[in-house]
Amino acid sequence: MPRKRPGRVRTKNTNRREALKLSSMAPEDFNVRPGEVKSIACPDCRTWRRIMGDTVLKIREHCISDKVAEGGKHERCPGTDQVVIIDIDVQRWHARQNRLLRDAMPQENRRAAQQFYKPIPGPAAPVSRIKAEITLETARQSYLAHRRGCTLCVKGQHCTDGGLLARRYVLALNQEPARREALKEQERQERRTMRKQTATAVRRAQWAKHGGEEVETANNRCAERIAGSLSEFRGPELPLAPQDPEGHDRRQAELGKEYAARTSASAV
Numbered sequence: 001m002p003r004k005r006p007g008r009v010r011t012k013n014t015n016r017r018e019a020l021k022l023s024s025m026a027p028e029d030f031n032v033r034p035g036e037v038k039s040i041a042c043p044d045c046r047t048w049r050r051i052m053g054d055t056v057l058k059i060r061e062h063c064i065s066d067k068v069a070e071g072g073k074h075e076r077c078p079g080t081d082q083v084v085i086i087d088i089d090v091q092r093w094h095a096r097q098n099r100l101l102r103d104a105m106p107q108e109n110r111r112a113a114q115q116f117y118k119p120i121p122g123p124a125a126p127v128s129r130i131k132a133e134i135t136l137e138t139a140r141q142s143y144l145a146h147r148r149g150c151t152l153c154v155k156g157q158h159c160t161d162g163g164l165l166a167r168r169y170v171l172a173l174n175q176e177p178a179r180r181e182a183l184k185e186q187e188r189q190e191r192r193t194m195r196k197q198t199a200t201a202v203r204r205a206q207w208a209k210h211g212g213e214e215v216e217t218a219n220n221r222c223a224e225r226i227a228g229s230l231s232e233f234r235g236p237e238l239p240l241a242p243q244d245p246e247g248h249d250r251r252q253a254e255l256g257k258e259y260a261a262r263t264s265a266s267a268v
Contacts, residue, residue: 011081014058019083027097032090044079057084126161139165139172 020043022030030040030051038051042059050060059082064075143165147153153162196202242248 014081014083015078017082019085021085021087023087027093028100032086032088033094033097034090040084042077042079043082045077049079051084057086058082059084134168134172136169136172136176139169143169 022032025040025043030038032038038057039048040051040059041047042049042062045062045064047062049062051057052060059079061080062077064077143162146162146165150159150162152159158166
């Protein structure tokens with residue numbers, strides 16, 4: 001298979017235009033990916049053309065018409081031999097293009113960069129190793145259930161789990177009297193506290209705290225008023241006339257005129 005020779009510039013001619021910088025073009029109008037042939041969309045004819053050269057990069061010679069092979073007239077594109085300058089960060093441009101390609105892909109074709117698998121839960125711990133509140137009844141039921149289903153636990157012999165359950169049952173059996181006594185003591189303490197809170201002396205102290213002569217005096221003030229008597233809220237110190245009599249009269253006159261105008265308007 002013949003080796004593909006990289007393209008090279010065979011002429012020093014240019015189109016005498018100012019060098020085309022890639023930073024002035026849209027990122028999707030050129031391709032400078034590492035390991036691929038450099039190409040660009042010609043600014044004049046908007047067709048993709050190859051970028052030739054190693055040090056001096058130029059757009060490859062091409063014509064405007066695509067029908068030259070069919071006998072059409074060969075018209076050279078003004079963008080031929082256009083000098084191109086790569087003034088961008090190729091790695092950053094490459095990463096951005098890859099991100100745009102991933103975003104443009106359909107959702108069903110996307111694939112995460114790293115697969116996360118749900119961890120498989122481990123096997124459940126045996127009953128003999130579950131740490132929970134141990135009572136005499138629970139220890140007894142666990143031991144008997146194991147004895148019924150285990151073929152190694154016969155007579156006085158036990159398997160590993162059976163031995164643990166048996167020792168747990170014996171320990172609970174030995175601790176049961178102390179546990180019951182502690183429970184009774186707790187109940188007695190609660191009843192003693194309740195009696196202290198509801199004792200007669202305690203209630204009397206509470207009434208004394210929230211009662212007394214002040215409360216009694218306040219209650220005695222709540223008496224019925226004799227008909228015809230003067231209230232304490234109507235004394236000589238209570239003002240009965242407005243502070244500005246002239247302003248008050250003027251305001252009353254204005255309100256009377258407004259009321260008369262509204263009455264006449266509604267009557268019409």
